[in-house]
Structure formats: C-alpha cells, structure tokens
C-alpha cells in the first residue's frame with residue numbers, strides 16, 4: 001500500500017515529515033523487511049542472524065531470486081552456472097584498463113558495469129528468463145571488475161577467475177592471486193550475505209526507478225552503483241575507518257568526536273534513516289570481525305572500535321537528543337573488510353558485490369508487477385516571466 005503524501009486541493013505537497021521520502025512506502029516487496037524500531041532485518045523470511053555466517057552468498061542470492069534456499073543439487077548447479085559466466089568481455093576489460101589509470105574504484109566499477117551490455121546480445125530482453133541470466137552474469141562479473149581494476153591499478157598482472165571457487169573465494173583469489181583461507185572466505189561470505197538486501201535504501205530505490213521505465217537490468221544496476229557511492233549511503237565505511245584510526249586510542253575518542261560534532265561534521269558509521277536502535281547488521285559484522293581477530297590473535301583494532309562505538313553513541317545522544325543515533329552497518333564493515341585484507345577504497349565496491357544480489361532481485365520484482373515510478377514535485381518559483389533578448393537583460 002502506498003502512503004499518501006499531504007494534499008492541498010489537487011496538488012500533493014511535501015511536508016517536513018516526508019522530506020527525503022521519509023516514511024513513504026513506494027513498493028510492496030517480498031524480498032526483505034527492515035524493522036527500525038525493533039532492529040530486525042528479515043530476508044525472505046529469515047532473520048539476518050539466522051543466515052549470515054551460516055549461508056553462503058550464492059545461497060542467499062538464490063533465495064532472493066527464487067524465494068527459497070537451493071535444495072539438492074540446485075546449489076551446485078547454480079554455483080557452476082555463475083562460475084561459467086565470470087570471464088569479462090573484451091570491452092569490459094578495455095574499460096577497466098582505462099579506468100585503472102584514471103578513475104577511483106567506484107567510478108571504475110560504474111564504468112565497467114555499464115560496459116557489460118557489450119557482451120550481451122539480449123541485454124534489452126526483459127523476459128523473466130533473460131533477466132535471471134543477466135542477474136547471474138552481473139553477480140558473476142561485478143567482483144571480477146573490482147578485482148581486475150585493483151590488480152591493474154597496483155601494476156600487477158590480472159588473475160583469471162577459477163571456476164572451482166565460490167564467489168567470495170574467487171573474489172579474494174582474483175584480488176590477491178592467492179587462494180584464501182577458509183576463515184577469510186567465511187568472513188567475506190558473512191559480509192556479502194549481511195549486505196545482500198535491505199528494503200528500499202537509496203541505491204535499491206534508484207534501481208527500481210530505472211527498472212520501472214522498462215529500461216534494462218544493466219542500466220538499473222549502473223544507476224544503483226552511482227547512488228551507492230555517496231558517503232551518506234555506501235561510501236561511509238572508508239571514512240569510518242579513518243575516524244577510528246585518527247582517534248587512535250580509546251582515551252582520545254570522546255574529545256575527538258565532540259570536536260567533530262562541534263565542527264558540524266557527521267560521525268561516520270552512526271545514524272540511519274530507518275533504524276532507531278542499533279542496526280542488527282552491526283552485531284553480525286562485529287561477531288564476524290571478532291571471529292577473524294580470534295584466529296589471528298590481533299584484537300587491538302577491534303577493541304578500539306568497540307570503545308569508539310560506545311562513546312560515539314553517548315556523545316551523539318547528548319549532541320542530538322531524541323534522534324536515536326546508533327551504530328549502523330558501515331561501522332564494523334570497515335573493521336571486517338580491513339581484516340580480510342581489503343584496502344579502504346575497496347570497501348564500497350565490495351558492498352556493491354553483495355548488494356548486486358538485492359538490486360537484481362528488486363529489478364526483477366519491479367518489472368514483474370510494478371508501475372512507472374513517477375512522483376511529483378512542488379514548484380515554488382515564479383510564473384509568467386517575459387523573454388528578453390540577451391542585450392536587454
């Protein structure tokens with residue numbers, strides 16, 4: 001059901017409460033539910049705590065697209081179908097090569113993904129079968145684009161994909177040229193599952209708007225990548241890590257954060273449009289980071305982050321009373337992905353690897369039953385201006 005906006009006469013007008021579409025329901029979905037009061041995330045009936053750390057990323061992509069977890073030999077077949085789609089078309093390799101010299105990672109990803117229609121004879125076919133194939137192609141190639149970019153940017157040779165590895169394992173393998181340990185694969189799988197889908201966030205909404213015009217799936221995912229890039233959405237984990245590193249020791253946290261707030265800066269990794277309590281994904285990612293830290297015996301960064309979190313929530317409660325600003329998913333994303341060996345500016349592209357599962361599921365849902373998304377705006381400029389030639393203005 002769509003919640004109506006405030007109306008005066010025949011013209012709907014926004015009010016302060018609905019600016020940024022806050023609280024407006026724009027679609028029905030059976031993909032995920034975000035309960036911001038209880039701090040609960042449900043993916044196709046499963047709580048995030050139930051699947052993250054247990055299911056692989058492939059299983060959750062399958063769940064999102066088909067509505068149930070793969071049974072029997074479905075999973076093996078699905079994995080090998082995705083693995084067979086990993087090789088990037090020549091046009092995409094060329095695009096990523098250029099991007100590796102001239103662009104940042106998210107721009108490169110957007111550029112590389114946009115080029116993927118080059119390898120698709122039926123990119124504009126929106127039948128459910130064609131869409132599913134393109135969704136699989138995107139899930140297979142988005143990590144390969146990020147990995148190729150990273151290899152070339154660092155002056156290293158490209159690493160060809162290995163069909164015997166899972167998406168998480170192959171991503172780490174193509175980034176480093178080394179087969180990852182089971183613990184790192186488990187850590188990355190947990191991360192990718194945790195961010196696979198999350199209601200009507202800004203990038204998913206972008207993807208649905210584009211899909212609602214009956215444009216193709218590659219266009220919709222390209223637009224979503226643009227929306228994810230911003231620091232108010234998927235671009236926050238890098239700055240969150242910078243903040244933790246600048247703080248350095250727990251005793252400096254309070255003064256550092258008070259000073260940042262006094263300078264009207266935002267504390268990255270805190271606050272959320274929907275969650276009024278701690279984001280449940282923060283706990284899942286904290287546990288995953290802790291499991292990795294226990295393996296390596298290196299807990300200093302995690303313990304510092306935990307203390308920064310505790311103090312951050314306190315300082316924000318004082319500075320912004322009634323706002324309920326708590327830790328969001330990005331805070332421990334930074335810690336976990338760094339433990340996995342990823343560089344800071346690969347955090348957001350890695351988010352895109354996971355969210356590709358959700359974006360493509362939403363695009364298919366939108367195209368299956370949605371209507372053109374076309375809201376209105378309220379004009380508050382003048383009318384009846386008269387045109388004057390340039391010399392008379």
Ligand code: ACO
Nearest residue numbers: 231232233234236266267268269270271272273323328330
């Ligand atoms: N630090 C300081 N103040 C904050 C923060 C924060 N992290 N978050 C919100 N506020 C304050 C705002 O300054 C504002 O205060 P004011 O009314 O006194 O000016 C008030 O809280 C409300 O902020 P809005 O921007 O209106 O809230 P909105 O719901 O639009 O913001 C957002 C949500 C963008 C996530 C915000 O909390 C934020 O900027 N957080 C930091 C960036 C971040 O962590 N982004 C990742 C989000 S998770 C994700 O997208 C995957």
